[in-house]
Amino acid sequence: MELLIGFAILACIYIILASSLNILIGYTGIFSMAQAAVFGVGAYAAALLETKLTWGFIPSLIGAIVIAGVISAIMAFPSLGVSGDYFIVASFGLQMLIHTLFMNLDGLTNGPAGVQRIPRPEFFGYQLNSDIEYLILTILLTAIVLWFLVGISKTGFGRVLRAIKEDETVVQSLGKSAKRSKITVTVLSGCVAAVAGSIYANYVTYISPASFTIHESIFIAQLIILGGLGSWRGATIGTIILLGLPEVLKFLPISETYAAPLRQVFFGLLIIGFMILRPQGIFGTNMAKKIKIKDSNITAELGEGEKA
Amino acid sequence: MILQLNGISKRFGGLQAVSNCSFTVEKGKVVALIGPNGAGKTTIFNLITGALKPDSGSIYFKGKDITNVQEHKRVHLGMARSFQDVRALTEMTVLENVILACPSRYAESPLLSLVRPNQVRKEESHNIKKVFEILEYVGLSDKKDKLAGDLSYAEQKLLILARLLATDAELLLLDEPASGLDPGSLRKFVELIRDLTNNNKTILIVEHNVSLVSEISDKMVFLHHGEALAEGKPDEVAKNEELRDIYFGA
């Protein structure tokens, strides 16, 4: 039972992360490989507000959302000007830059040792000490986040995002600032990832840079790719299936030393299989196809238009 | 007069794509840009819409100097363009394609959609009504829920026209709107374009097909090496031997 509750909490955290990346990659076509870093910013912000400033859970959560939003906005600037492979590399760079900041801003983040003794949330003097209580809070927050994201994606804003994914130039030609929408969605995604970070920090009560590495970013991206880009079902049900499947290995008589990497191998094979047979993922419509990697070769300006 | 170019120049590296180009577009008319390949027609489009900035010269739109106005803001002022290669958003429905082009204050702002849901609903339903009318006008209303990618090529071209109309722009810039159309669709298209000028629209069109252009335009601007060599009534321009020679042997 305990195992199941623990799994459920983690699943919720990853559902939020996957959703936060879904609106970036799946909706807007911004292929960011820095989501673990943003997740980390949220976790650190919440943890530090709670331990250093002794803020409560809700104020810290809001603080984390704001801080992650601001940092996402800053992150958006250097990378949005470039496209395709360059953007992927730039986002890898951002991921690694922020990771080194977690490692090195000793005074703030306590370096590789991380932040310890993060309290479990307390409401009106009642502390959520048991995991089941915490799970209820987590599910509640996850539901709010999903409701918010799905709602946003159905508005005109979501429409603009999907249009940006298909053809930014057209969006611009119809009088919408594609750049502003891209920055807005990056900030939004960062805010959502911060919710996951905050839940995570308060659940494990101890965070360190090791949880927010480039490998974690790759993992989150893989989750959403397998689940199905641009699909909320993919981001939720897909994430549960994909997180759950390797757990089966736990019941096999294999020691954890081997089970952990084998789970990853299984995951990698799944990715490869899907990319060959069904690149749109489990629930995605054929959207994976639609994210174009533009040729980094800059075609001569002379050529534009004049030659059909 | 709705649009005026005053001595516009644009250089790419070693090539003078547009040089000291001046012409005007009168309200409610169809004006065609013609000229041999490489004359700078598409570049001029890009300069008018703001996708490119001129090296020198100025552009006036409805009496206002827009030379330094950003691309998407020029749309708000009342001009919109199409592209040579259609560029329908193929993964979105016809309705979505067109509603995307409607000016929006509330629905496209994530913040306002949260705090002013009523306003958003009002705006959306107003826009949807407008889009229905436009789709009716171009003859796509029965296709409104189809993915744009599933339309035929000619239908996609009509969709693009619908998209331009939804922007409420008074000046429509059409980049080779007739290319790739079969004769039947072409007739329909020509009629639509003619009809638009009766609905207070002004049209600037780039088209290679001289005979087509002669038929639909009120005025031709003949470009050569990025310069407006001549402007006038289509048959006048067409009769000009000198221009013809240039056209055939740039």
Next chain:
Amino acid sequence: MEILWQLFIQGVVLSMVYLLIASGFSVIYGTTGHFHISHAGVFTLAGYVLYLLMESMGLPIWISLILAIVISAILGALIYLTLYRAVLSRNGTHLVLFIASLGLLTVIDNGIVAIFSPDPQTFTTSVEFNKVLMILGAPVTVIQLGMIIIGIVALLLLYVFMNRTKAGRMIKAASVNPDLSQIVGISLKKIHVICYAIGSALVAIPGFYFALDTGANSGKGVELVILAVMAVIMGGIRSLVGAWIASLFIGMFYNMSILWIPPHWQTSIIFFLFLIMIMVRPTGLFGQRA
């Protein structure tokens, strides 16, 4: 002064690591356009292949090195021929290929951990190669010196191959103009296989160095490859020399800047510089506009 010289020598060692990884990536990316992130997987595999040849089969180091380079080249070519071609023939886009490549990297890195455990596999024979030589007062291990020499030879061979042989010219032709290349009868498939083989052979060399130096280990490749990719971009895609200069800069910066900047900040600064550069000059320092 002595410390400066020592730092310089260590800078040369690190530069060579980036030079080789970046050259390998550049040869592949510049021609195929594939974001071959599994380059990092080949880097890791190379170390383990060498480990198996030397420790399990007991082959002498020189034979092992040569065999391991050949095996790495074959592995790289196989990745292209099996996985990438399967992906491209069905669904095309380069993004899908990148994701598949990420998946493969996950499989390689974790597969190795599952087989060999997460601990580094140290070479018993490598003790003698860890002997420290003094070059004008700067300590260098035999392994480091070996890598630099092999690396220089490999890069010279690469340069000569690209500029003096017909196959090299075909690669250059295919990288700027694949369409015309096909029309004149160059088989792009063959060219791509060659590029993957060459690129993988190049990345194997620093793979050996890391394995011999600190033991064969998994998961170290990604960050090195990303830094090398940044060098490729900074130098300008398709500009081998540009990638070399940028790699040298990164390697030297790491070591020389220790004098002024606390060591743990160097990585941050490099990423920061890269992000600034990509904003200011997205075509790279030596990249030409087409």
Next chain:
Amino acid sequence: MLKLENVQVSIGKKRILEDVTMHVAKEEIVAFIGHNGAGKSTTLGAVLGTHRIQNGTIELNNKALTNLSTTDIVREGIGLVPQLNNVFRNLSVEENLELGSVVNQGENGAFTIEKVYEIFPILRERKKQLVGTMSGGQRQMVAIGIGLMSNPSYLLLDEPSVGIQPNLVDKVMETIVKVNKEFGISILIVEQNIKKVLEIADRVYVMSRGSIIKEFVPGTINSEELWQLM
């Protein structure tokens, strides 16, 4: 004879070639004119096998070329002179020419680099120069050289006058005639510069919206009529 019959090509949803029927006889210079997007370059692509043909046939001396691989088509004796910006800019003149002969290397009567140098002496002087650093006119010579090096009996030229100085256009046209007369190579030339190409062509096809709308012999049509066709 190179013969296209009822050739139809679509790219995505767009039908580019509706129905193209045309031919180039042995040792003939045939010009192909029409406005942008009419389908001229696509026709060349269809002949070369870089565009898939949905309907119709292409034959060379009664042998079907339809949907053969590009390499095989070039091997059969079709050569392409690319647009001058489409040569291998990062290679030297000599390397460009050398790559032009990958397919028909060393075959009987094969075109040699020497022969190209005879036609364009300036290229011999500059054989080590990177093509990307040369002027448009010189790059055009390299492009023609590449086309010749595949030892073609039919040479396709894709807008050879684009991107070179107006005063050099005559020179390019002269060279094309020379290639045709001296080496007996048949020419199919797509060209925007109608005036110039009419001076050298034996026959002209006018293309519009993916179909051939007129075939004529230069001199039998006045500019008024031509204008109406465009």
